[in-house]
Amino acid sequence: MAELAVIVVVLSAAASVILTGLAAAWAEKHIGSAAIGAMTEKEELFSKGLVLTVIPETIVIFGLTVSLVLLFVVLPQLL
């Protein structure tokens, strides 16, 4: 039973990084292309576009945090 729990925790840690990474990439793809589109109209928007593009990175940062907590806080309690 404990083994199963370990497997689930490890898989969850992996999933939280993989899925949030994909999600952030997907969001950034859309924001990035929209920002480039806006920039062709108005070049001064570069800086605003750049800042907007990193906004969804929060998702993957949360994912990384969750995964770290799973691996280094939750997992040692199970072992």
Next chain:
Amino acid sequence: MSSNERMTKITLVGTKDTMKESIEILHSLKIIHILDFKEQDDTFEIGKSLGEVSKFSELLLSIRSLLSKFDIRPEKIKSTYIKREISRELEKEVFETENVLKSYNDRLHKIGSILKEIDNIKSIGDLKDIGIKKNLIDSLDSVVASKSELEEQRDKIKGQMESKIKEKSAYLLQYEDFLSSEIEKMEAPLRFTTTKNTFIVEGWIPEKKYQELGDILKKKFGDRVTLDKIKYSDDESVPIEFKHPTPVKPFELLLELFEYPKSREIDPTFAIFITFPLFYGIMLGDIGYGLVIFLASLLMKTKFKTEGWKMILGILEYSSIYTIVFGFIDGEFFGFDIFLLLGIEELFGLRMPILNRIVDFLPIMILSISIGVIHVLLGLIFGFINVYRSHNLKEAILKKGAWIILIFSIVALAASMYISDILLYFGGGLLLVSIVLLVAGEGFIGLIEIFGIMSNILSYVRLMAIGLSSVGIAIVINSITMDIIFPKGGIFILLGYSVLIFGHIGNILLGILASFLHALRLHYVEFFTKFYEGGGIKYKPFGI
């Protein structure tokens, strides 16, 4: 905090015959931010420009094209404003300079094409076996032989052209300066309101200059020109001129990228000056990387002298100092554990490194969240002051105070797990108070916002996460070279060094960009949303 220049809105009304001289005075004082004339009706119409602007502009255009074509930049020769007459001679002079330079250019171009042809003929090789007449071959040979002569001529013309440019550039630059300010003055009435016999200028000037301007105008024109303060509403955009000490100055750029503050708002530049480099340093935190960025920005400062670059490099300079400081705390030098390598275990009675970013990520995460709490709290306090100033105390408590109490209650609840159960009741009580205030202030919809503020605070975890990824990449680069490539020896040593160098260059570039953007984002999204409205405009005095 509100050390910025106080502006006052003025109108200046005068009879039309004094307009030209008034413009001259305003232009030389360089204090008035003119508001452009907007609505036209039967009595009020837009002014007409003075004199023949088109002729001036044409001349200015040809001078500017000369300057740009022959790469004459203002920073090479100091341009000074010298009052000149616009005369036939000037036009002739500019025209002549243009022609001379053009003819030099044409000759250079021709010689260049001949030289190219000679190279082509040379590349053909032996000409004898084609079966053409001997004298044709001889003349081709003589063309080839003339190469050195042509090259000499080319260098001579180049020298002549350069000396001509040198001779004329100061002169041209002065004219450029003179003409552009002349045109600005001539076109000024296009921004004024005029009636049949009067002109009206609306604009902003620094409050302390009001008296001075009034005196000057009174002395010059008596009653024919009057200056008055006029009332303005709160939501009007007041031009803002920052009065920050030099170290804080570069950080104005970060406001410029967002929006300028309104006049009554708290100007957050000073807060950014403290927190931005701090966040940057926590994220990058490496002695080596910090040194590289510090030296690079010092070096680039001597190359790039425009206002924008100066500000960016200034920000990077401060940030790199923090990076070096946090590099010592984390004990990192290009990803290596420097204290381990040097064999230092203790310094000033502290275990070194104080925090290892890989091993101690949990304490760093808690530290990051605490910084987030403080930063968001600061934003809310600024917001409280803003609302208090523009509305009243009740509004400020309902709008911002409730959130401040909420954050305190969350902190108390979190601390109760570690310290004592009494905090649990205290925190719960505060939570209840804040929820009541929230519902009173914004209705039940305000409760949803609680999650918003939680995610704002958790967002500061990126201070740990970005640093972790940066140090992770650095360690990977180091271990690939040290453990995999170097042991193979021989040619692999060279490969190892290139991996090391290029890897770290890439990681530094990534680190500069990522740390900058994420520090910026923490300010724009998490900090500014708590208090900042923006919508101010930059103070651009007439005549500069």
